[in-house]
Amino acid sequence: MNPTLSWRAVRDGSPATARALPGETGGGIVWRSGSGRGVDDEDGTEHTMGGTFLYLHGTGAASPEADRTRIERHLRDDLGIGDAHVVCPPWGAEVGPPDLDILPALPVSYADARRSGVEEGRGLPEAAADFHAASLAAVGADPALPAALPPGLEAVGLRILTDVLARHRLSLTNGVVDFLRNVLFFLRESDRVRAYVDEAIDEARGGHRGGPFVVAGHSLGGVIALESLTARPVDIDLLVTAGSQAPLLWLMGVMPGVGAEAPARHPFAPWLNVLNPRDPLAFRAAEVFAWAEAPPEDETIEEPRDLLAAHTGYLDEPELYRIIGRRLGIVR
Numbered sequence: 001m002n003p004t005l006s007w008r009a010v011r012d013g014s015p016a017t018a019r020a021l022p023g024e025t026g027g028g029i030v031w032r033s034g035s036g037r038g039v040d041d042e043d044g045t046e047h048t049m050g051g052t053f054l055y056l057h058g059t060g061a062a063s064p065e066a067d068r069t070r071i072e073r074h075l076r077d078d079l080g081i082g083d084a085h086v087v088c089p090p091w092g093a094e095v096g097p098p099d100l101d102i103l104p105a106l107p108v109s110y111a112d113a114r115r116s117g118v119e120e121g122r123g124l125p126e127a128a129a130d131f132h133a134a135s136l137a138a139v140g141a142d143p144a145l146p147a148a149l150p151p152g153l154e155a156v157g158l159r160i161l162t163d164v165l166a167r168h169r170l171s172l173t174n175g176v177v178d179f180l181r182n183v184l185f186f187l188r189e190s191d192r193v194r195a196y197v198d199e200a201i202d203e204a205r206g207g208h209r210g211g212p213f214v215v216a217g218h219s220l221g222g223v224i225a226l227e228s229l230t231a232r233p234v235d236i237d238l239l240v241t242a243g244s245q246a247p248l249l250w251l252m253g254v255m256p257g258v259g260a261e262a263p264a265r266h267p268f269a270p271w272l273n274v275l276n277p278r279d280p281l282a283f284r285a286a287e288v289f290a291w292a293e294a295p296p297e298d299e300t301i302e303e304p305r306d307l308l309a310a311h312t313g314y315l316d317e318p319e320l321y322r323i324i325g326r327r328l329g330i331v332r
Contacts, residue, residue: 050081050082050083050084050085050209050210050211051081051084051085051208051209051210051211051212051213051214052084052085052086052087052204052205052207052208052209052211052212052213052214053071053075053084053085053086053087053214053216054086054087054088054089054200054201054204054213054214054215054216055067055068055071055086055087055088055216055217055218055221055315056088056089056091056197056215056216056217056218056221056222056224056225057088057090057091057092057217057218057221058182058217058218058219058220058221058222058243059092059178059179059182059183059219059220060178060179060312062088062090062091062092062093064088064089064090065088067088067315068086068087068088070315070316071084071086071088071315072084072086074315074316074318074320074321075321077318078318078321078322078325079321079322079324079325079330081211081330084211085204085207085208085209087200087203087204089196089197089200091193091196091197091200091221091224092182094196095189095192095193095196096182096185096193097181097182097185100177100178100181102170102173102174102177103170106169106170106173110169110170179220179281182220183220183223183245183249186220186223186224187254190227190257193224194224194227194228194231194232197224197225197228198228198232201215201228201229201234201236202234205234205235205236212237212238212328212330213235213236213237213238214236214237214238214239214240214324214328215229215236215238215239215240216239216240216241216242216324217240217241217242217244218241218242218243218244218314218315219242219243219244219245219281219311220245222240222241222242222243222244222245222246222273223241223244223245223246223249223255225239225241226239226241226244226246226258226267226268226271227255227257227258229268230257230258230265230266230267230268231257231265233265233268237270237328238270238271238272238324238327238328239268239269239270239271239272240271240272240273240274240324241271241272241273241274241285242273242274242275242282242314242315242320243274243275243276243279243281243282243311243314244273244275244282244283244285245281245282245283246273246283246285247273247283247284247285247288247289248283250288250289251288260291260292266292266293266294267289267292267296269292269293269294269295269296270294270297270327271285271294271296271297272296272297272299272323272324272327273285273286273296273297273298273299274298274299274300274301274314274320274323275298275299275300275301276300276301276302276303276304276310276311276314277300277302278304278305278306278307278310279310279311280307280310280311281311282310282311284298285298286298297327299323301314301317301319301320301323302319303317303319304317
């Protein structure tokens with residue numbers, strides 16, 4: 001970290017258009033990395049750089065305190081912002097759908113296995129390891145060796161995969177259902193969820209101490225953030241969506257509030273959409289919303305590389321914060 005680096009917020013009131021001007025003075029606010037404070041070199045007024053970062057989680061169990069800690073650490077370590085006000089409204093716990101037990105809908109063998117104390121599969125990583133070992137065992141290979149199925153055994157591989165998925169179906173189906181129930185709940189109860197998010201944004205804006213104001217959302221949280229800010233635009237510096245399904249849902253026609261013709265509205269801007277190409281639940285927005293008055297910008301990150309972390313690991317990826325910093329003009 002370079003503690004002497006400074007950058008300038010352009011005086012049009014939009015840090016999103018700031019230019020990095022190390023050491024330059026003369027018309028504007030010069031911010032000091034790590035200090036969180038700056039001085040207007042025209043009138044000597046002191047300003048606070050820390051800014052506000054409001055984050056909306058996606059599906060799955062939310063952990064606001066853990067998310068806040070992770071975001072604060074990356075803002076400090078990757079952007080040199082040590083006093084940002086980070087807000088993580090737990091919309092899922094407050095206004096989201098109730099937990100769901102899918103066991104009554106599955107074949108009776110799964111209920112019998114649970115009653116008999118048989119350990120359930122724990123998820124995709126375990127299923128992948130199970131498939132690898134079962135595949136090698138089927139051809140007489142050592143499961144410890146990273147070999148592949150010989151050519152011509154596609155049918156055997158498919159049967160093994162089917163058996164493995166069946167063994168892990170309860171945990172895998174729970175994951176899929178958790179995602180779907182949250183998406184369907186939001187589409188059905190969008191007004192209720194947006195009202196909660198609107199209140200959270202207003203409260204955060206009331207405590208805003210200067211510097212950039214960013215609203216970010218992961219996965220479904222990005223969809224909620226986009227719909228909320230589009231339906232009721234507020235004065236913030238940047239909307240960030242990461243691993244978001246908003247472009248897909250709009251193409252499917254289930255985001256009626258976003259559109260080119262009234263009563264729909266053009267999507268909120270400025271909007272930065274970040275995706276990992278290995279994330280199967282992330283979609284490009286720039287081309288889908290090219291018709292907008294101010295189309296979103298797509299940015300790509302290449303890490304993490306494995307299937308699950310590619311979708312769940314955005315908050316822990318330093319490049320995400322560097323992209324946001326460049327977009328805001330906070331260039332280190």
